[in-house]
Amino acid sequence: MNATVKSKPTLLIIDDEVALTRSLQIALRCNDFDIEVAHSAEEGLCKAQLSRPNAVLLDLRLPDGEDLQPLQRLNTMLPDSAVLMMSAHGDIKIAVEAVKQGAKDFITKPFDITLLKNQLGQYFQNSAVNHQGLIGQTPMMEKLVSELALVAKSQARTILLLGESGTGKTAVAAEIHRQSALADRAFIELNCAALPESLLESELFGVEKGAFTGASKSRAGLIDVANGGTLFLDEVGELPLALQAKLLSFLESQRYRAVGSTTEKQANVRVIAATNCNLASAVEEGRFRADLYYRLNVMPLMLPSLSQRAQDIPLLLDHFAHQFAVDGAQIRFSTASIACLSAYRWPGNIRELKNLVERLSVLYSGTEIECDKLPSEFNTLQTASSSSGFYGANSEPLEVISSRLAGEEKAAILTALAESGGHKGNAAKLLNISRHALKRRLQKLGIEV
Known part of the structure; x- marks a missing residue:
């Protein structure tokens, strides 16, 4: 199922209290944005993937929240959207910690509706600014924009973004996705340097229940979440060698296994990889697989400093x-x-x-x-x-x-x-x-x- 192309911003409310979500729908109803609701972390993540909301009101204590870690996954899935935590007064310390983990802010129950509307209006405005495309009029930027448009509309399944740290590789990856035929599907980002090696594989490929201590439930990986859309692997040069081999296998066959599973899955995903390091030198030094480098380097784009x-x-x-x-x-x-x-x-x-x-x-x-x-x-x-x-x-x-x-x-x-x-x-x-x-x-x- 494809996501709907939106003419207005969307707010997603995720809370297991049905009465509360209905009250918020009524109180926040206006012509400036659409509202969707979900009553569990699992349902919320599914709706977020499909509707790509500009802002999310996320309850701090969802019954399935501890297993699914909705805040972390929403931040990965929607890097330009605002996730606001909803909490009771007794949860303020936890809510502050959630802000440190990536929530834009937190609001306490009961709500000040006027203040909440003003907050959402600001986030919707910022979201519109964030999605206006690449900014620049220099010849280098005109060249990049021209090449980007060709790459976006091509059938290339792997794209490599090169350039110094901070040059806007995430924005370029999102723009490639926006201009492609996959624009109404998921755009999923994973920073390969942000997670420890022990978690990277399960985050990317998913995990089967009982695969290791603490895996109390099966969980889909980001490849599964990105199925039909775009997977952006930032800092791909930081992947450990063992995981590089598994990524190469997936790029060649579009097939993979979740951690602890014997069953193969298939996913149709365009992969955009990015790095600020010299992969050719990393290959010579034995830190990056040559075959993966050649597989990624089919369609390179260089971002100017x-x-x-x-x-x-x-x-x-x-x-x-x-x-x-x-x-x-x-x-x-x-x-x-x-x-x-x-x-x-x-x-x-x-x-x-x-x-x-x-x-x-x-x-x-x-x-x-x-x-x-x-x-x-x-x-x-x-x-x-x-x-x-x-x-x-x-x-x-x-x-x-x-x-x-x-x-x-x-x-x-x-x-x-x-x-x-x-x-x-x-x-x-x-x-x-x-x-x-x-x-x-x-x-x-x-x-x-």
């Missing part, structure tokens, strides 16, 4: 400023600050730029960003580029820069809290952000009040 397409930086700044606008107040960049940012080397590429805009949007909501509001490294760091390595001669590693930015943001928030006597509402006013936005930043930065 941000420093190679610096003329696109103003477009990207405006895009992310719109995405991270706090309560509709969008930051703007002066001509001088754009010049500073365009001269920077961007070792973290688009991911680094996105993180910077998000922080500036919190600290200086609705204002114009001059050079003096930028972290010092964007004025003094890497103004002279160096070809001797990945970083410029005067640069620092990305993690050092990110740590400093987070420190500046944390200092600003702590100052506002001190000046307001610890009152979060007043601190939010001093920072010119909403109380809700402040709460998210406190959680993300690990500040306990």
Whole structure:
């Protein structure tokens, strides 16, 4: 069964209380988005695969939630959608932990319907921004967009995305899927570097009940979930050699076995793999199978670094400023600050730029960003580029820069809290952000009040 192509955003409510889901359907009913409901984790995951909702309201305590881990699987299945946890007052600590594990936020029962509608409206707006396609007008980007369109419409079953970390390989994979004949089917993502080796195989191929200690139920793998659609394997160069052999076998035959099973299954899946490492060198060093490399490298696409397409930086700044606008107040960049940012080397590429805009949007909501509001490294760091390595001669590693930015943001928030006597509402006013936005930043930065 194919998913329906949507003209409006979709909200999926997953809660085992039938009366509650009916009440929410009535209270949230409007012409701006469609609403679907599910009453178990299993039903919710199935509906999420088919309808590709832009936002999900997920109950914290579903009867089958512990086995199916719906939050983790929804985040993998719907990387650009917002999953909001619903919890009772006594579950606040658990809900905060869920946010750390990938939930966008949590809401407590009973609900403030007006606040919930406003939250959903913001997530739907951001989702629309996230799905508007690739951004850029430089010749390199025009070439990539042209090649991408040809690859998307081709019959190629394997595609390889190459490029530095942070260049937007997930966005390119999603755009290939969107432009392909599989656009109304599932797009499933697995970061091969995010899971321990012991879990990767069962996550990818599924697991049979009793296959190992703790496998109390059979569970489908991501290949099964992606059947008929697209499976995106990010950081494919991190796969262990034993699993590389099983992936190669699947790519050759489209057949596989779940962990602990003797029965073969078949799945019709387009696989998009991505890596920021040199796979040819990894083959020479014995860290990557040559036969898998040649199988993946049939249709390669090279993504340019941000420093190679610096003329696109103003477009990207405006895009992310719109995405991270706090309560509709969008930051703007002066001509001088754009010049500073365009001269920077961007070792973290688009991911680094996105993180910077998000922080500036919190600290200086609705204002114009001059050079003096930028972290010092964007004025003094890497103004002279160096070809001797990945970083410029005067640069620092990305993690050092990110740590400093987070420190500046944390200092600003702590100052506002001190000046307001610890009152979060007043601190939010001093920072010119909403109380809700402040709460998210406190959680993300690990500040306990």
